[in-house]
Amino acid sequence: MTDFDRSAAPDSPPADTPPASPAAPAAAPPPPPITPQRPRKKPPHAPLGWPMAVLLLGLAMIGGCCYGFIHLADSFLPADTVTLGPSVGVLVVENEIFGSIWVTEAVHRFRADPNIRAVVVRVNSPGGAVAPCQEIFRALKSFDKPVVVSMGSVAASGGLYVAAAGDVILANPGSITGSIGVIMQSVEATGAMAKVGLTSRTIKSGPFKDIGSPFREMRAEEEALLHKMVLEVYEQFVADLAAGRPKLKEAELRALADGRIFSGAEAHKLGLVDELGGFEEALVRAAQLGGLPPNQRPELVIEDGRKPWWDTMMTSKALNLSLPPAFQPGVSLKYIYQPDLGGGEGY
Numbered sequence: 001m002t003d004f005d006r007s008a009a010p011d012s013p014p015a016d017t018p019p020a021s022p023a024a025p026a027a028a029p030p031p032p033p034i035t036p037q038r039p040r041k042k043p044p045h046a047p048l049g050w051p052m053a054v055l056l057l058g059l060a061m062i063g064g065c066c067y068g069f070i071h072l073a074d075s076f077l078p079a080d081t082v083t084l085g086p087s088v089g090v091l092v093v094e095n096e097i098f099g100s101i102w103v104t105e106a107v108h109r110f111r112a113d114p115n116i117r118a119v120v121v122r123v124n125s126p127g128g129a130v131a132p133c134q135e136i137f138r139a140l141k142s143f144d145k146p147v148v149v150s151m152g153s154v155a156a157s158g159g160l161y162v163a164a165a166g167d168v169i170l171a172n173p174g175s176i177t178g179s180i181g182v183i184m185q186s187v188e189a190t191g192a193m194a195k196v197g198l199t200s201r202t203i204k205s206g207p208f209k210d211i212g213s214p215f216r217e218m219r220a221e222e223e224a225l226l227h228k229m230v231l232e233v234y235e236q237f238v239a240d241l242a243a244g245r246p247k248l249k250e251a252e253l254r255a256l257a258d259g260r261i262f263s264g265a266e267a268h269k270l271g272l273v274d275e276l277g278g279f280e281e282a283l284v285r286a287a288q289l290g291g292l293p294p295n296q297r298p299e300l301v302i303e304d305g306r307k308p309w310w311d312t313m314m315t316s317k318a319l320n321l322s323l324p325p326a327f328q329p330g331v332s333l334k335y336i337y338q339p340d341l342g343g344g345e346g347y
Contacts, residue, residue, distance in 0.1 A: 085115060085299055086115055086117050086290075086292050086298065086299070087115055087116060087117070087298055087299035087300060087301050088116070088117065088118050088119065088120055088283060088286045088287060088290065088292070088298040088299070088300055088301070089106070089110040089113075089116045089118070089119040089120070089300075089301045089302075089303070090119070090120050090121075090122060090300050090301065090302040090303065091103060091106055091107075091119060091120070091121045091122065091303055091304075092122045092124075092302065092303070092304035092305070093121060093122065093123050093124070093125050093136070093159070093162060093305075094122075094124045094125055094152075094304070095124075095125055096125065096126065096127070096128040096336065097125055097127060097128030097129060097132050097133055097136070097158055097159075097162070098128055098129055098132060099132055099305075100131075100132040100133075100135040100136045100139070102303070102305035103135075103136045103139060103140075103303075103305065104135065104136070104139045106303035106305075107119075107139045107140065107143055109303075110143070110145070110301070111143065111144065111145070113301075116145065116301060117145065117146075117286075117287075117290030117291060117292055117298075118145055118146040118147070118148065118286035118287065118289050118290030118292075119140075119143065119145060119146070119147050119148070119286065120148050120149075120150055120279070120282045120283060120286045121140065121147060121148070121149045121150070121162070121163070121165075121166060122150045122152060122279060122282075123149060123150070123151055123152060123155040123159045123162055123163050124151075124152030124153055124154060124155065124159075125154065125155065125158065125159040125162070126154050126156050126157060126158070126159060126179075126336050126337040126338060127156060127157035127158025127159050127160075127161065127179070127334065127335040127336035127337060128158050128334060128335070128336055129158075129332065129333070129334055129335075130158075130182070130233055130333045130334060130335055133158035133161045133162060133335050134161070134236070134240070136162045136165075137161055137162055137164065137165045137240055137244075138165075139165075140162070140165035140166065141165040141243075141244070145290070146167055146168075146286060146289035146290055147165065147166045147167050147168075148166055148167065148168045148169075148170065148282045148285045148286040148289065149162075149163040149165075149166035149168070149169045149170065149282070150170050150171075150277075150278065150279045150281075150282035151163060151169070151170065151171035151172065151175040151177060151264060151273070152172070152175065152279075153175065153176065154175070154176045154177075154337065155171070155175060155176070155177045156176055156177050156178055156179040156261055156337035157178075157179040157180065157181065157334075157335045157336050157337045158334070158335030158336055159177070159337075160177050160178065160179070160180065160241070160272070161237060161240065161241065161335050163177075163244075164240060164241050164243075164244025164245060165244055166244070167289065168274050168275065168285055168289070169272070169273050169274050169275075170273065170274065170275045170276065170277040170278070170281055170282045170285065171264030171267060171268065171273040171276060171277075172264050172276070172277070172278055173263065173264050173265040173276055174263060174264060174265075175263065175264035175267075176261055176262075176263065176264075176337070177261070177262055177263075177264060177267045177272060177273070178256065178260055178261040178262040178267065178272070178337075179259055179260070179261050179336075179337035180237060180238070180241065180256060180257035180258070180259065181234060181237070181257060181258065181259040181335075182230045182231075182233045182234045182237065182333055182334070182335060183230075183333075183334050183335075183336060183338065184226055184229075184230055184332065184333055184334070186212045186214065186218070187214050188214055188216075188217060188218070189214045189215065190214075190215065190216060190217060193215065200213075200215035200216070202215070202216075208222060208225065211225070211226070212226075229333070230333065233333050234257075237257075237335060238250075238253060238254065238257055241253060241257075245271065245272065247271055248271045248272075252271070256270060256272070261337060264276060283297065283298065283300075286298070
């Protein structure tokens with residue numbers, strides 16, 4: 001090879017040397033470690049502070065002072081308020097009858113007041129417990145002034161028992177009365193308890209101590225005992241009703257005393273009611289029997305047994321969770337017109 005040829009030919013690698021490979025990319029750096037973040041704690045609620053405490057204390061003191069002042073003012077009122085002129089007393093017996101003290105006390109006040117010439121008893125009640133109905137009957141029966149009874153929407157069972165003490169009974173044609181009889185109800189929860197796996201254990205001093213218990217079936221001897229008691233109290237009802245309705249013969253009265261109800265118009269035909277009329281007509285009859293002017297509406301002194309508003313406010317409950325009477329444990333005797341809520345047998 002000439003010099004010209006060596007200078008013109010490019011440099012070439014040796015025949016046995018492999019070609020160079022392209023350079024590999026650089027590896028990425030590892031990510032930084034992740035540090036777990038702790039949940040942020042919520043700041044505690046700030047206390048009410050002394051201003052709120054002072055405010056609540058002040059409101060409590062004001063309420064207590066008002067309540068005490070009302071009772072103090074009420075204590076200075078005379079217990080027996082005497083009317084200024086001839087008047088008629090009014091006793092309003094409403095709802096289910098549970099107590100009788102307010103009626104007997106009102107009767108004593110009416111008896112002591114010389115201006116009370118007669119009394120109208122407004123009955124709007126399906127009856128109630130046996131003993132209070134009997135006590136009201138005796139208090140009205142022994143009253144030494146004319147007593148006129150005005151039946152409202154319902155004057156049945158114990159309501160009729162109370163009405164029978166009147167000298168004259170008036171009813172609206174659509175009033176509901178009757179239901180002469182006694183009822184005793186109880187509920188049995190053994191089936192429901194078995195479904196949820198509950199059992200009851202009773203330790204008693206005698207075989208009849210838990211009579212009427214909802215946690216077991218009633219035995220035959222217990223049912224016979226209760227039925228005897230019901231019939232005894234039933235006879236007391238019939239006897240007092242016969243004393244209050246002397247125009248009815250005992251046989252006629254017993255034919256009506258099977259628990260059925262009557263309208264006021266039907267009761268008038270049967271002799272349970274003397275006249276048809278409302279409250280105003282009863283006032284006219286009371287004024288007439290008491291010797292008051294016939295063409296002038298008499299002054300009224302009304303007693304209804306309601307508590308003062310502050311006592312009602314202090315003792316009321318926002319939610320009444322009590323069971324209906326038919327579902328409450330135990331047994332009780334009642335002169336009451338009440339459908340069988342329990343779906344069982346009433347005695």
